[in-house]
Amino acid sequence: MAATASEQRARPTGSAQQSPAPHRAAQRRRGLQAGIFGVGAALPEHVVTNADLVERLDTSDEWIVRRTGIRERRIIAPDQPLSELAARACALALEDAGRTAAEVDQIIVSTITPDRVTPGVAPYVALALGAEHASAVDVNAACAGFVYALDQAAAQIESGRARVVLVCGAEALSRITDHDDRGTAMLFGDGAGAVVVAGGELEIGCGGFVLGTDATQADMLYAERDEQKLRMEGREVYRHAIARMVAATSEAIERAGLTIDDVDLFVAHQANVRILTATANELGLPPEKLMVNIDRVANTSSASIPLALAEAERDGRLKPGAIVALSAFGAGFVWGSGIVSWKERTHVCA
Ligand code: UT7
Numbered sequence: 001m002a003a004t005a006s007e008q009r010a011r012p013t014g015s016a017q018q019s020p021a022p023h024r025a026a027q028r029r030r031g032l033q034a035g036i037f038g039v040g041a042a043l044p045e046h047v048v049t050n051a052d053l054v055e056r057l058d059t060s061d062e063w064i065v066r067r068t069g070i071r072e073r074r075i076i077a078p079d080q081p082l083s084e085l086a087a088r089a090c091a092l093a094l095e096d097a098g099r100t101a102a103e104v105d106q107i108i109v110s111t112i113t114p115d116r117v118t119p120g121v122a123p124y125v126a127l128a129l130g131a132e133h134a135s136a137v138d139v140n141a142a143c144a145g146f147v148y149a150l151d152q153a154a155a156q157i158e159s160g161r162a163r164v165v166l167v168c169g170a171e172a173l174s175r176i177t178d179h180d181d182r183g184t185a186m187l188f189g190d191g192a193g194a195v196v197v198a199g200g201e202l203e204i205g206c207g208g209f210v211l212g213t214d215a216t217q218a219d220m221l222y223a224e225r226d227e228q229k230l231r232m233e234g235r236e237v238y239r240h241a242i243a244r245m246v247a248a249t250s251e252a253i254e255r256a257g258l259t260i261d262d263v264d265l266f267v268a269h270q271a272n273v274r275i276l277t278a279t280a281n282e283l284g285l286p287p288e289k290l291m292v293n294i295d296r297v298a299n300t301s302s303a304s305i306p307l308a309l310a311e312a313e314r315d316g317r318l319k320p321g322a323i324v325a326l327s328a329f330g331a332g333f334v335w336g337s338g339i340v341s342w343k344e345r346t347h348v349c350a
Helices: 024-028 050-054 061-068 082-097 121-129 142-158 215-220 234-255 273-283 301-314
Strands: 033-042 046-049 072-075 106-110 135-139 164-172 190-200 206-213 221-223 230-232 265-268 323-330 334-341
Touching (some): 033 142, 033 206, 050 061, 190 301, 215 234, 234 323, 234 334, 265 273
Parallel strands (some): 106 135, 106 164
């Protein structure tokens, strides 16, 4: 479906974009396709460095950097609702896409740390944005939640049930971290990132998603309702993470009708820099195609991919039309990979 002139909206600050080279997927996919048109990120102000952790844990900056790649993380203030961070990321994503809150049909927030057991975070985001016509729902798929939420948003758009969907990953992991456990305390951080998903006549859009789960491994990474602390068999999680992300990403690339050489940037859940490097290596991706920002934000679960997307664009590593491979793995086990084109068009159907 081509956008008519009245349906087209220009991005507020964007300059003319080049049409990306046609891909094989374009020949197979027809009709309205979902794509990403805006991105936003919000981090808490408070920085906790490895040196801060060394003051109260039996660890060292050298160990943390060598084994995880993390140098510092952001921690949310005790009295700050996570929904505030999420709303800020969503507002920035809307502005980036040249959209208003009134146009949003649905808000999907991926989180395992909502401010209250119920309601979830998404209804508060709708309220803060003034998104009066939006429906709102939280997704709980741990670190893979953003990929799941993006897949669901794409399905809403492509089925015609929604025209504009906000997808947000927001986490306050510091609230469910055992700060006395040196095996996990250094890993986690807080933050929120969001993208605007809408429809257009796109060549790739949200081109191929592969999702999976295996709850036989659920005891490897979990938080109990009573204790509310993340517990993890790090080595086992590490091993499974690489294998599942490699397999899912390879399949997603194939489903999108692409090859590994078509991928411009690999933006995976920032769990551990060694996991990222090993996964990229096994996929056959050169280091310059791997996005890494774990050094500054640590592991922010489902916020990590949209945070990394925002940073990659800010640093000039993501240009319109770029092919991005997303991948995440976490508690459940639940994992997912997706192939998306980055802001493939300036104009979208509405
Ligand atoms: O986001 C969801 C998915 N999560 C992940 O993907 C995380 C996956 N796992 C990991 O990233 C890594 O397993 C960790 C970073 C959590 C741990 O690294 P590791 O290289 O797997 O260490 P390990 O757990 O095998 O422990 C090795 C040693 C142990 O000492 P011994 O038993 O060999 O004497 C630990 O006690 O390192 C010790 N250790 C530490 N030493 C200093 C564990 N944590 C620390 C620490 N500082 N913070």
